[in-house]
Amino acid sequence: MHLRKGRVISASEKAKAKAEQAAGKAKKEAGRAVGNESAAAEGSAKESKGDLRGAREKAKDAFKD
Template sequence: MSTEKKSKAKAAQAKGKVKEAVGRMTDDERLEAEGRTEQAKGDARQAKEKAKDVFKH
């Protein structure tokens, strides 16, 4: 997995976790949902890159 893409996936996951936590603390359901969505996008991006690596070797 390229380092740049791996970093972007991790950043999306971390940003999502922060948004979700802030949403939970402030009772903002929309922000919490956005956080979960960003985490899912990061997870999907990471899985995609891992799959690419498997097929490269």
């Protein structure tokens, strides 16, 4: 794992988190719309992963100098 420093990387990670949340939500809703519980569950998991990534970035920002 590489060490990541600087605001540019942090902004990039935050963008990834938002993209992951949006993709997960879209997949979850699409799965629900067609009655595909498996796709809905995968979407929900991806959305949660994005939420966790975003929370991690917020925590890192809170401890920066």
